[in-house]
Amino acid sequence: MTDFIHNDFLLESEHARELYHTYAASLPIIDYHCHLPPAEVAEDRKYKNLTQLWIEGDHYKWRAMRQLGIEERLITGSASDKEKFMAWASTVPYTLRNPLYHWTHLELTRYFGITDLLTPDNAAAIYDQVNEMLKDDEFSARGLIRRMNVNVVCTTDDPLDELTAHKQVAGTEEGFRMLPTYRPDGLINAEKDEFADYLRLMGQNTGVKIRDWESLKEAVMKSIRYFHDRGCRLSDHGLPHAYGEGVNEAKASAILKKRLTGTDICPEEEASFKSAIMHFLATCYDKMGWTMQLHLGPIRNTNKAMLERIGIDAGVDSIGDFKQAEELAAFLNKLNEKGSLPKTILYNSNPADNEVFATMAGNFSQEGIRGKVQFGAAWWFMDQKDGITRQIEALSNMGLLSCTIGMLTDSRSFLSFPRHEYYRRVLCNILGDDMQKGYLPKDMKWIGKVVEDICYNNASEYFKFPRSVGKNLKAV
Structure with a gap:
């Protein structure tokens, strides 16, 4: 079975595939406008878990979770990081046709090599797998920037x-x-x-x-x-x-x-x-x-x-x-x-x-x-x-x-x-x-x-x- 995020994702013709793979895919990134916290880059922050890295501060995800009626304590409140991640994982299947669905699986694939669709059934295993990977220096703030071939x-x-x-x-x-x-x-x-x-x-x-x-x-x-x-x-x-x-x-x-x-x-x-x-x-x-x-x-x-x-x-x-x-x-x-x-x-x-x-x-x-x-x-x-x-x-x-x-x-x-x-x-x-x-x-x-x-x-x-x-x- 072909992975959802596969080599030719969104590329619907031979010409599109050649343009992307030959001319676009390997180019560096100039990210000339973002809101990354500079202090986290300076201190080369290492993230304790996927919630801190992926959900903390992400109001796109928060909006989707609220629209499902999820309790605020599981979004920005007092719940544990794992509980917040599980709440997000329960949301993901309902985001189909929202860009969050594509972004979520593209990010899991590109950073962590995870090609499975995120669901409540596999969320705990994915959370533990990524948390183990985050112990490696390659997944620090600077490592994540380098990993994506970012120039500026x-x-x-x-x-x-x-x-x-x-x-x-x-x-x-x-x-x-x-x-x-x-x-x-x-x-x-x-x-x-x-x-x-x-x-x-x-x-x-x-x-x-x-x-x-x-x-x-x-x-x-x-x-x-x-x-x-x-x-x-x-x-x-x-x-x-x-x-x-x-x-x-x-x-x-x-x-x-x-x-x-x-x-x-x-x-x-x-x-x-x-x-x-x-x-x-x-x-x-x-x-x-x-x-x-x-x-x-x-x-x-x-x-x-x-x-x-x-x-x-x-x-x-x-x-x-x-x-x-x-x-x-x-x-x-x-x-x-x-x-x-x-x-x-x-x-x-x-x-x-x-x-x-x-x-x-x-x-x-x-x-x-x-x-x-x-x-x-x-x-x-x-x-x-x-x-x-x-x-x-x-x-x-x-x-x-x-x-x-x-x-x-x-x-x-x-x-x-x-x-x-x-x-x-x-x-x-x-x-x-x-x-x-x-x-x-x-x-x-x-x-x-x-x-x-x-x-x-x-x-x-x-x-x-x-x-x-x-x-x-x-x-x-």
């Missing part, structure tokens, strides 16, 4: 972070680079109660007392340079939508002073401040040669009771239906008019916006840069077979698929790197099917090169990550 992994980091973990890993010969990404939510969300405290801490870190717009800009630029010197080449922003209002620095400074004194601001002032700070940040990224990532559209923490019980990232987020096009166009255009638009990746959480984002990316090009503004890979609720397919179809129809920089994990799990394989298989199946039907020429060498570019070469050229972190950085 970019974490997501707060500007207040001293990046001690990144410095520690940079001083080792691991065969991969762990680089930070600048995620300045605390600078942008002026409406939050903790905003003034956040700026006070940033002032302490940078040696700049933040009292007005000019001092804020000085502190931010110092913070950005600090990250740059430690290898950062990307920023990341999670927003409901872009902020395209005209930039009025005097107005932004007045709003900032109100918040520094604890005075509340209205929604219009909030939008004005966010427009100004996002515009300023983008100009900084452009000066530093960074790439700006815009993750747009979700509604976060919708279940307030669960938020209070579990905290953020509890798995109670949803696709939003915000209007995206006008403000996104205005935001990008204002930067472009000033010659300050950095390389940018646009991610949408709502599949209804696929064509909007695909066409928006094509509006802002620059000589000498392939795909300066990217329609990013299928994200969050859409990083499954259908979502990946729809993103590829929209990009192919509205832009140039050949210029895309491929997949990322966007994950907190060290077992998520096979999502790159999953994307590559879907990509090769689409192109192979087109070749089979005569929609594309049967030019395996050329289309194979395009596959290599999408899966690795384009990202390597686009980001130009530093080879080493120090005073004299050299670009790849």
